[in-house]
Amino acid sequence: MEFDEKSVVPVLEAKYDSFTQSEKNIADFFLKNKNQADYSIETLSQKLFVSKASISRFVKKCGFRGYREFIYQYEKSLNSVRKDVADSTKTVLDTYQELITKTYxxxxxxxxxxxxxxxxxxxxxxxxxxxxxxxxxxxxxxxxxxxxxxxxxxxxxxxxxxxxxxxxxxxxxxxxxxxxxxxxxxxxxxxxxxxxxxxxxxxxxxxxxxxxxxxxxxxxxxxxxxxxxxxxxxxxxxxxxxxxxxxxxxxxxxxxxxxxxxxxxxxxxxxxxxxxxxxxxx
The missing domain is CATH 3.40.50.10490 (Glucose-6-phosphate isomerase like protein; domain 1)
Incomplete structure (x- = not known):
């Protein structure tokens, strides 16, 4: 098993309780809208009624240097998720795998x-x-x-x-x-x-x-x-x-x-x- 870069989702989950209400709204967007087509900072700013500066502060609070790095890692983690679950056994094994990946x-x-x-x-x-x-x-x-x-x-x-x-x-x-x-x-x-x-x-x-x-x-x-x-x-x-x-x-x-x-x-x-x-x- 190889890990090249860290995933965004577990970071959002772990830090969620420490976020302000505005930051929680941003986090919720990424946790709940994983099929979104456009993740540009302009689109996010308009959808959530927050400034681009607030979004930039949010991603830095999550440990990323900027929004571009944040969204790159976020989209990469989504692409790596296997969505077709054949049976309950595979579901359990995939969940264990997800926990291991999040631990990393x-x-x-x-x-x-x-x-x-x-x-x-x-x-x-x-x-x-x-x-x-x-x-x-x-x-x-x-x-x-x-x-x-x-x-x-x-x-x-x-x-x-x-x-x-x-x-x-x-x-x-x-x-x-x-x-x-x-x-x-x-x-x-x-x-x-x-x-x-x-x-x-x-x-x-x-x-x-x-x-x-x-x-x-x-x-x-x-x-x-x-x-x-x-x-x-x-x-x-x-x-x-x-x-x-x-x-x-x-x-x-x-x-x-x-x-x-x-x-x-x-x-x-x-x-x-x-x-x-x-x-x-x-």
Whole structure:
């Protein structure tokens, strides 16, 4: 799979809540009028009753140098979408493919490097989430503890909130909330930030509000804009990002990390052997 350039649509979806009402109107045009024949800035200005300068500011807020680059990438992403869906299985597979493509478009490699550095310098990591996000948090704990990181996962709302009391400058708190609205997760991130801990939020919602108490906001693709979003596990985009972070972290010192992972697997196998031989009985 090759990715040459980033797609416009996932950027609009992720930043949507941070847009002004005028900017949301512009975003809605591109999200809902994908069969439009004329995307010229003049046509858009007349249709939406906004100035060309407002449109130019909008595309720059989305990370593009100008409207020409923005519309080029937008039309290119539309041309790459396969519209003929033969059956439900293909629909699901195509939706997974779309989520992967959107993840690439949202991924910030410099940010991933910064998060990896935080994992390397903090003494204790707490990852938390509820529901499907909680399951992803548990998976993250399972994977990273095998390569030597002191990490715990929290999925109970009360335990998440209580953890704030124990945060300090040596803590790294990773909150997972696809909607960006889980009160317990946001509470822990806010309190931890005030106590000097490093904080990271993994979410599909881009909001300036999160920057007030999060050192890093990692954007993931969202299912809510997908035609078949209700049949795709909400964990999937979270797990993709966890895999990316995990792979990059291992890459820093591959031999040592893989040796540690092998040691943990060997410890588990020795337990199985111990129980199979009956010596583990009380």
């Amino acid at each position: 478009s949202l991924m910030n490699e410099a940010q991933i490097t910064r998060v990896i550095n935080l994992l390397g310098i903090t003494h204790r990591v707490i990852v938390c989430g509820a529901g499907s996000s909680g399951l992803a948090a548990t998976e993250m704990e399972s994977r990273f503890m095998r390569i030597g990181i002191d990490i715990d996962s929290l999925t109970d709302a009360d335990r998440i909130r209580m953890q704030a009391v124990f945060c300090n400058e040596e803590s790294l708190i990773i909150g997972i909330s696809v909607s960006g609205e889980n009160e317990s997760v946001l509470y822990l991130l806010k309190e931890a930030h005030q106590r000097g801990a490093k904080t990271v939020l993994i979410t599909s919602r881009d909001s300036l509000f999160f920057r007030e108490f999060c050192d890093e906001v990692i954007l993931i693709s969202s299912r809510k804009m997908l035609n078949s979003g209700n049949v795709i596990s909400p964990q999937f985009p979270i797990l993709i990002m966890i895999d990316i972070i995990y792979n990059e972290y291992i890459y820093l010192n591959r031999r040592e990390k893989l040796a540690m992972h092998s040691d943990t697997l060997r410890a588990l196998k020795s337990k199985e052997h111990y129980m199979l031989n009956g010596t583990g009985k009380l």
